[in-house]
Amino acid sequence: MKRKTYQGLTFRPFIENEEIRQRVATLGKAISADYTDSYPLLVCVLNGAAPFALDLFRAIDIDAEITFIRLKSYEGTSSTGSVKQIMGLSEDISGRDVIIIEDIIDTGHTMTRLQADIKAMNPSSVRIATLLFKPEALQVPVTPDYVGFEIPKKFIIGYGLDIDGKARNLNDIYVLDE
Ligand SMILES: O=P(O)(O)OC[C@H]1O[C@H](OP(=O)(O)OP(=O)(O)O)[C@H](O)[C@@H]1O
Numbered sequence: 001m002k003r004k005t006y007q008g009l010t011f012r013p014f015i016e017n018e019e020i021r022q023r024v025a026t027l028g029k030a031i032s033a034d035y036t037d038s039y040p041l042l043v044c045v046l047n048g049a050a051p052f053a054l055d056l057f058r059a060i061d062i063d064a065e066i067t068f069i070r071l072k073s074y075e076g077t078s079s080t081g082s083v084k085q086i087m088g089l090s091e092d093i094s095g096r097d098v099i100i101i102e103d104i105i106d107t108g109h110t111m112t113r114l115q116a117d118i119k120a121m122n123p124s125s126v127r128i129a130t131l132l133f134k135p136e137a138l139q140v141p142v143t144p145d146y147v148g149f150e151i152p153k154k155f156i157i158g159y160g161l162d163i164d165g166k167a168r169n170l171n172d173i174y175v176l177d178e
């Protein structure tokens with residue numbers, strides 16, 4: 001795997017697609033086992049979580065549903081500190097077992113806001129699945145239930161994660177080479 005350059009910044013290979021694929025399969029099995037008597041609703045947080053959410057959804061072998069919400073807080077390589085809802089949920093989630101699907105938890109602000117919004121809609125339960133988790137970057141406490149990879153506090157692109165809209169379509173994950 002070669003290095004990539006975007007906006008004058010260089011990124012080096014970090015997690016190969018095959019490793020992602022294996023981890024997603026393991027998470028899918030864990031979720032299937034935890035929700036055997038349920039019919040969970042996966043809430044994918046667009047845009048970044050789309051590739052992970054769809055791969056995870058297909059790795060779940062019990063009946064489940066998926067829906068989408070769109071939030072935005074990042075510009076360039078840093079958080080703006082404010083979380084905007086661009087597209088909301090249209091369905092009734094009261095009484096449902098909800099699993100929020102994120103590509104990354106960084107400062108934790110997006111997840112804190114989203115968890116509160118979802119809980120206010122009276123679901124039966126709420127859990128969090130994230131592909132990437134940066135524990136050292138948290139500014140507010142968040143404890144995800146399903147984690148793909150714990151990673152250091154560095155800027156990531158690929159497999160859904162962008163830099164100003166680019167790089168989401170890379171199959172592998174890359175880290176900013178500082
Ligand atoms: O823990 P935080 O610091 O809040 O960061 C996490 C959020 O940042 C990214 O979204 P972004 O705002 O970049 O939107 P995008 O998914 O459309 O790229 C990511 O998809 C999470 O939703």
Ligand SMILES: Nc1nc2[nH]cnc2c(=O)[nH]1
Nearest residue numbers: 074106154155156161162
């Ligand atoms: N692309 C990208 N978006 C993020 N949003 C929060 N953290 C990150 C990150 O490391 N990379």
